[in-house]
Amino acid sequence: MTVPSTLGPERLAIELTVNGRRRTTAVAPWQTLLDVLRDELRLTGTKECCLVGECGACTVRLNGRIVDSCLVLAVEADGGEVTTVEGLAPVGSLSPIQRNFLRYGAVQCGFCTPGQLMAADDLLRRIPDPTIDEIAEGLAGNLCRCGCYEQIIEAVAATAEEARG
Amino acid sequence: MQPFRYERPASLERAVELLAEHGPAARILAGGTDLIIRLRDGTLRPDLVVDIKRIPDLAAQIAERDGRLSISAGTTMTDIAADPRVRRHFRALAEAAAVVGSVQIRNRATLAGNICNASPAADTAPALLIYDAEVVAVGPDGERRIPIDAFFVRSGVTTLRPGELVAAVELPLPAEPAGSVHLRRTRRRGHDLASVTLACLVTADRRLRLAYGSVGPRPVLVTEESGVLLDPAASEATRLAVLERLFAAASPSPTSMRASPEYRLAMLRVLGRRAIAAAADRLAQEGVR
Numbered sequence: 485m486t487v488p489s490t491l492g493p494e495r496l497a498i499e500l501t502v503n504g505r506r507r508t509t510a511v512a513p514w515q516t517l518l519d520v521l522r523d524e525l526r527l528t529g530t531k532e533c534c535l536v537g538e539c540g541a542c543t544v545r546l547n548g549r550i551v552d553s554c555l556v557l558a559v560e561a562d563g564g565e566v567t568t569v570e571g572l573a574p575v576g577s578l579s580p581i582q583r584n585f586l587r588y589g590a591v592q593c594g595f596c597t598p599g600q601l602m603a604a605d606d607l608l609r610r611i612p613d614p615t616i617d618e619i620a621e622g623l624a625g626n627l628c629r630c631g632c633y634e635q636i637i638e639a640v641a642a643t644a645e646e647a648r649g
Numbered sequence: 650m651q652p653f654r655y656e657r658p659a660s661l662e663r664a665v666e667l668l669a670e671h672g673p674a675a676r677i678l679a680g681g682t683d684l685i686i687r688l689r690d691g692t693l694r695p696d697l698v699v700d701i702k703r704i705p706d707l708a709a710q711i712a713e714r715d716g717r718l719s720i721s722a723g724t725t726m727t728d729i730a731a732d733p734r735v736r737r738h739f740r741a742l743a744e745a746a747a748v749v750g751s752v753q754i755r756n757r758a759t760l761a762g763n764i765c766n767a768s769p770a771a772d773t774a775p776a777l778l779i780y781d782a783e784v785v786a787v788g789p790d791g792e793r794r795i796p797i798d799a800f801f802v803r804s805g806v807t808t809l810r811p812g813e814l815v816a817a818v819e820l821p822l823p824a825e826p827a828g829s830v831h832l833r834r835t836r837r838r839g840h841d842l843a844s845v846t847l848a849c850l851v852t853a854d855r856r857l858r859l860a861y862g863s864v865g866p867r868p869v870l871v872t873e874e875s876g877v878l879l880d881p882a883a884s885e886a887t888r889l890a891v892l893e894r895l896f897a898a899a900s901p902s903p904t905s906m907r908a909s910p911e912y913r914l915a916m917l918r919v920l921g922r923r924a925i926a927a928a929a930d931r932l933a934q935e936g937v938r
Contacts, residue, residue: 494654513655513698514688536686537754549727549756555685556757559655560678560700603752625751 498562502527503571511558518542518553521568529569529598540626543599544568550606552625569598572605580646581605584639592630600626604640613644650689657700661787661816664701668812669789671697677814678702679722680757682750683766707816711735717819719785726755726763726773739820740931741831741848742776748833749773761815764800767807767867768842774801774868775848776831778860780820788813803866827852828932832920836907844908845916849924851932855879859921864899864913871895879929896921 495510502525509524521527521544533541535554542553545567573579581604584590591597600623607614607622614622619640628636658664668675676695678684679702687693701707707722711732718734729735730747749755749763749772763771764784774797782797789812797818800807809815829850833843846868847861855876862868877883877891899917901910908916 494652496655512652514650514652516650516685535689537682537750540751540753543753550753551756552682552753555682555754557655557678557681557685557698557700559657560681560702606752622752625753 496559496562498559500561500563501565503567513557513559515558516554517544517546517551517556517558517561517566520558521553521566527568527570531595531598533595534627538625538627539596540599540603541596543602543626545602545606550602567602569601572601579605581608581639581643584643584646585636588635588639588642590632590635590639592628592632596626596628596630600628600636604636604643607640608644608647612647614640616641651691651694653688653695654697655700656697657703659703659705661704661706664699664704664814665787665789665812667697667699668814672811675699677765679762679765680725680759682754682758683762701814713822716822718822719817719819720760721817722759722761722815724760726750726758726760727752729760730755738823739776739780739829741779741829741850742773742820744831745772745776745833745846745848748831760818764797764818765807765809765815767801767803767805769804769865769867770842770846770863771868772831772833772843772846772862774862775846775860775870776829777818777820778868778870779829779848779850779858782818782820784809784815785817785819786810786813787816792816794819798870801867825852825854826932826935828928828930828935830924830927830931832924832927834916834920842907845913845920847917847920847924849921849928851879851925851928853932857925857928859895859924861896861899861917861921863907864901864917866900866902869898871898878925892918892921 497510499508511520521530530544531541533539537552537555543550544553547564603623603626611618619637656667674696676698678698678700702723709723709728710721712719726746726749730743736743760773763773777797784795784800786793786795827850831848833846835841835843843863846863850858857873860870877887896917901913903910
C-alpha cells in the first residue's frame with residue numbers, strides 16, 4: 485500500500501524498539517505498522533500481501549505476541565517492542581528454525597517464509613514441544629501458495645526435537 | 650487508506666466526549682481486525698479514529714466482581730481462551746475465542762469488537778447468548794446494561810445508541826453445575842468465517858439453551874425446558890419434534906457465497922445434536938468431579 489503523496493497536516497511522532505534498536509519516526513495516522521517497517525525503516529523482510537489478515541506474510545511480533553502488521557496502525561504500536569524476521573538471528577547467522585527451513589526444503593518461492601518463521605518462532609516459544617496438530621494450528625494464519633506445508637511442519641518439528649536434545 | 654485523524658484518549662470520559670463531538674464521523678478502534686480492513690477498502694471513511702486500548706478501565710482485563718466475570722473491551726480472544734476462569738465456568742466461550750481467525754488475529758481481535766461488528770457469523774455470540782451475558786455500555790447518559798439477546802439486531806447493527814461504546818461484557822458466574830460446548834463448521838480453519846457456529850448449555854435440572862449463528866441475519870438463542878432431549882427414554886420421534894422446534898429460527902441467506910442454505914440447515918442439525926450430546930456429557934463429568 486502506498487502512502488498518499490500529499491500527507492495531511494497530521495504527522496505523529498512515534499517511538500518503537502525494533503529488533504532491539506530504538507527507532508523514532510513520524511507517521512501519518514493511516515500508515516500501518518507494515519508500511520512503516522518496510523517504507524520508513526527499510527526492513528523489507530516483512531512482506532505485504534493480502535492486506536486483510538488472511539495470509540500472514542506480514543507477521544511480526546509486537547509486545548510479545550505475533551500480529552498481522554497490515555492490520556495494526558503504526559501509531560497503535562507507539563512505545564512498543566517489535567521483532568521482525570530480521571531480528572530472529574544476528575546478521576550473517578541463522579536461528580535453528582531458519583536453518584531447518586533450509587534443511588527440510590520448507591522454502592520454495594520464499595515470499596511467505598518471513599511470516600512462517602515468525603509464526604513458527606512464536607509457536608515454539610509458547611509450546612516448546614508441539615504436536616503436529618499444534619504446529620498446524622500455530623501456523624494456520626500463514627498461507628503458502630507453493631504448498632510447502634509438509635516441509636514447514638517437518639522443519640518446526642525438527643527444531644523442537646533438537647531443542648529437546 | 651483514506652486519511653483520518655487519530656486520538657488515543659486516556660480516560661473513558663474523554664472517549665465518550667470525542668464520540669459526542671464527532672458523532673458518526675468517529676469510529677472506535679479496539680483490535681482493528683475488522684476496522685482496518687474496512688478503512689482500507691473504503692467501506693468506512695471516518696474523520697476520526699478513537700483508539701480505546703490505552704484507557705485504563707478498558708485495557709485487557711478479566712475480573713470477578715459481584716458474582717460476575719467482567720471482560721473489559723480491550724480483552725483479546727487470546728486472553729479469553731487462556732483465562733482459567735473462562736475455561737472453568739464458560740467453556741463454550743473459551744472454545745469459541747480459540748477458533749476465531751488465526752493466532753495473529755486472536756492476538757488482536759477483541760470480544761467487544763466481535764459483538765459490535767455484529768457479524769451473524771461471530772463465533773463468540775452464541776456462547777455469550779447461552780450464558781446470558783450483559784453488555785456494559787457507556788455513553789453521554791452514563792452507563793447502562795444491555796442483555797446480549799437484546800444487543801444484536803442484524804449484520805453490523807446493534808442496539809448501542811449513538812455516542813455509546815462497549816466498556817465490558819459481563820457473564821453471571823453459574824450458581825449450579827452445567828455443561829456447555831461450542832462447535833462450528835467452516836471451510837478452512839484459520840481463515841474463513843463459520844458456515845454454522847453454535848453453542849449449547851445444559852443444567853442439572855435438564856434446562857437446555859442453544860444458540861446458533863451464521864444461519865440468519867443475527868445469532869439466535871432458543872431454550873428448551875421439557876427435558877426431552879436429555880431423557881434417554883424419550884422416543885426418537887418426540888426428540889425430533891423438539892429439535893425441529895429449536896432449529897426453526899434459522900433462516901440462512903440464499904445469496905451467501907460461503908454455503909448454501911440447504912447445507913447450513915443440514916449442518917445446523919448435525920452440529921446441534923452433537924452439541925447437545927457433548928454438553929450433556931460435560932454436565933455428567935461435572936457431577937462426578
